[in-house]
Amino acid sequence: MSSGSQQVEFSARAGLAEVRLNRPEALHALTLEMVEAIDVELARWSEDVAVKSVIIRAAGSDAFCGGVDQRAIYEALASGDRDYGRRFYRRFYQLLYRIARYPKPIAAVMHGVTMGGGLALAMHCAIRIVTRQSYCAVPDCRIGFFPDGGAAHYLARSPAPTAMFLGLTGVALRARGMIQAGLATHLVPESQVELVTPLLVGTLAVEPPPSPLADIERHVDAVFGLGSLEEILGILSVRSGEWAKRTLEQLRPLSPTSLAVTFRHLRAARGQPLETVLATDYRLAQRFLDGHDFREGVRAFILDRDERPRWQPADLKAVSQATLDGLFAPLAGIPEWATAD
Secondary structure, eight states, rough: OEEEEEEEEEEEEEEEEEEEEEGGTTTOOOOOOHHHHHHHEEEHHOOOOTTOOOEEEEEESEEOOOOOOOOHHHHHHHHHHHHHHHHHHHHHHHHHHHHTSSSSSSEEEESEEEEHHHHHHTTSEEEEETTTTTTOOOOOOGOOOOTTTHHHGGGGGGHHHHHHHHHHOOOBBBBBHHHTTTOSEEEEOOGGTOOOOOHHHHOOOOOOOOHHHHHHHHHHHHTSSSSSSSHHHHHHOOOSSSHHHHHHHHHHHHHHHHHHHHHHHHHHTTTTTTHHHHHHHHHHHHHHHHOOOOHHIIEEEEIOOOOOOOOSSSSGSSSSHHHHHHHHSSTTTTTOTTTTT
């Protein structure tokens, strides 16, 4: 049995159901249509006794999922359609919550580029597979957003300083790093990608060699375990060594508002249940859509690609506590993310 649309395809055979993302021209970036279609199919498969397990993968070899289709959200906002972004994030978080609670074995194959919302799609699966071609990151601060989709929940699988390092810098991890950070469960050879299933993954998995992430662990612990974002930036600016210099260079161009929100969110959310984290994500996402930096980040890195965003404010010192409190405050008159339409 097979069904689907041009952007995502579904099939079920011999007990295995498959979601296959199919937007190779856009690195399989997630649209509202894709999110809603996947959610409907997963709901149906959860009740189908013939389906024993589910796997999510992508057509082609360059990417699993490059993230959320931010261009579509930007263009909707530019046309005056504020409802698209509201609906997208609500439905996306509903899908992620369904995956996290799925009653059957469910796996994702992060073969190739896996970023942002694409990483979230995989991280809530019980079985999270990488290959040596995996390239995984949460670079949301780069476009004036924040690591959402329950990132503050799934990054908590890593030690707190590592989670903060990954969330703030958006640095990419390969397969070994994903295993080292506790984010991936299995590494499989590229030649076995099409053969892997949730029930067979253990027989195909290989033991990863040591990760470069382990080599910088002492630096990460010493810096990203500090109690404030200002302390992190301050210590990086005075420390000697290539790692500190490179890390500071990664952080300096990012949206100050995004960095401040991400730091606060990752610290506050550690240990919270997924539904609480997603509720906060939803509040933040709606306010970022109404703000300046998200639109400016999409313009600078996705539309015009001049890579010269003009953040407002441009200085971390100008991001006040009152501003942060307002971003994190409950939304008035807007349904919670899990409320059905």
